[in-house]
Amino acid sequence: MRPCVYQQSPKVKARARVRGPLPLLGPAFVTAIAYVDPGNFATNVTAGSTFGYLLVWVVVVSNLMAMLIQYLSAKAGIATGRSLPALCREHFPRRVTRGLWLQGELVAIATDLAEVVGGAIALKLLFDVPLLAGGLITAGVAFGLLALQTRGHRPFEVAITGLLLVILVGFLYDVLHSGLQPLALLDGTVPRFEGSDSVLLAAGMLGATVMPHAIYLHGALTSRRYVRTTEDQRLGLLRSQRTDVVVAMTIAGLMNLALLVVAASVLRGGDPVTTIEGAHAGLGAALGPTAALLFALALLASGFASSSVGTLSGQIVMEGFLEVRIPLVVRRLVALTPALVVLALGVDPTRALVVSQVVLSFGIPFALVPLILFTRRPDVMGRLVNRRVTTQVAWAVAAVIIALNLTLIYLTLT
Structure with a gap:
């Protein structure tokens, strides 16, 4: 049986009505796993070991941006009953929609690359599994997690939340x-850079923290789960979702901050640690084998969980933009191929992770700008339309992200 992406039986819908807003925690925490994926390990370890606490402010600012963006995504799903890709298909010209779909697929490939490579690295660190075999194992476990959706949404969400706790x-x-x-941590909250390398890392950290596929995913998860009979009920769900997003994103942000702090405190001083394997060895030498073991287990849990979430997001992209649905096993195999090629060619896996996060940062505006355009429209959102100040802050966030990406292009080409 093919795992179901959003559909829900009337019996499950009835339970959602009885239990009230509590089930909304599921989408928020499933989305949060995207913010602690293996790409975050690579960028935060590199940032902490190279620049110490300098880029703490990037983690904080990125997380605040993520809270707003995920809230808007969830709100759009609750208000319209549609995912962001579906809204784009309904309101944008066909050529624009196809272009957005194309970049969405590239984002999905970059996402899957990070997740599979991260899981493969963790398996090598823990069990000395070859990277290529580790990539295949990660993909298989991710598909197994997605198969839990055949029993309803909650088993999948509980499994993802459990991995988040690991x-x-x-x-x-x-x-x-x-x-x-x-x-030093407090000093790191003051925004500044030290050379072009720190700007490049900041862009990678932004790409690892504000995730395009998470924008597509959150609205889709909230759009079809609940019976929305009145606008008052939608407003109630939105109030609950606001709290849930803050809780889930705060946890994810603290995890990212913890990773950078550990790298800055333990790995900085000698030669910069630029690989996850180096971070694992450094933690073992400085803090003992338990610290290294827990680091590797956290990376493994991140790879398994985020890989399944990334595949789900890729299907949402295709289904929303094109109204085309393919079996998840096919989707898994297509998205898996680039990651396996990278592993088979022996490309430095940590470098591949960092590059994938930079690619993801380019996809953020293409998801964020349509999201802001839709959530500011009363004809689309009804009473859940953005307040003017919300839209203004959202546009400011988009401007910062786009400016950082343009800077990244300049630094990469010069």
Whole structure:
């Protein structure tokens, strides 16, 4: 049986009405896993070991941006009953929709590359599994997680949340034993750069934190799960979702901050650590084998969970923009191919992770701009339309992201 993406039986819908807003925690936490994927490990470890606490402010600002963006995505799904790609298909010209679909597929490939490579690295660190075999195992586990949706949404969401907790435990242990420097951490909240390399890393961190596929995913998960009979009910769901997004994104942000802090406190001083394998070895040498083990387990949980979420997002992109639905196993195989090629060619896996995050940063405006355009329209959103100040802040966020991407292009080409 093919795993179901959004559809829900009337019996499950009835339970959602009885249980009230509590089930909304599911979409928020499923989306949060996208913000602690293996790409975050690579960029935050590189940033912390190279620049210390300098780029703490990037993690904080990116997370605040993510809260707003995910809230708007969830709101669009609740208000319209459609995913963002479906809204684009309905309101934009055909050529524009096809272009957005094309870049969405590139984003999906970059996303899957990061998740599969991250899982493969973790399996090699833990069990000395060859990278190519580890990539295949990661893909298989991810598909198994998606298959849980045949039993309804909750088993899948519980599994993803459980993996999120594994990551949290690993990070919490490491940060508590890292010798955190509070004054340096506070100083790192002051926005600044030190050379072009820090700008490049900041763009990668932004790409790893504000995820295009998470924008597509969150609205889709909220759009078809709930019976929305009145606008008052939609307003109630939105109020609950606002809290849920803040909770889930705060947890994800603290995880990213913990990873950078550990790298800055433990791995900075000698030669910069630019690989996940180097970070694992450095943690083991400085904090002991338990810290290294929990780091690798957190990476493995991240790879498994985020790979399944990435595949789900890719199907949402194709189904929404084109009204084309293919079996998830086919989708999994298509998205898996580039990652397996990278692993088979022996490309440095950490470098591949960082590059994938830079690619993702280019996809953010193509998801964010349509999201803002739709959520500011009363004819689309009804009473859930953005307030003027919300739209203004959202446009400011989009401007910052686009400006950073243009800077990244300039630094890459010069």
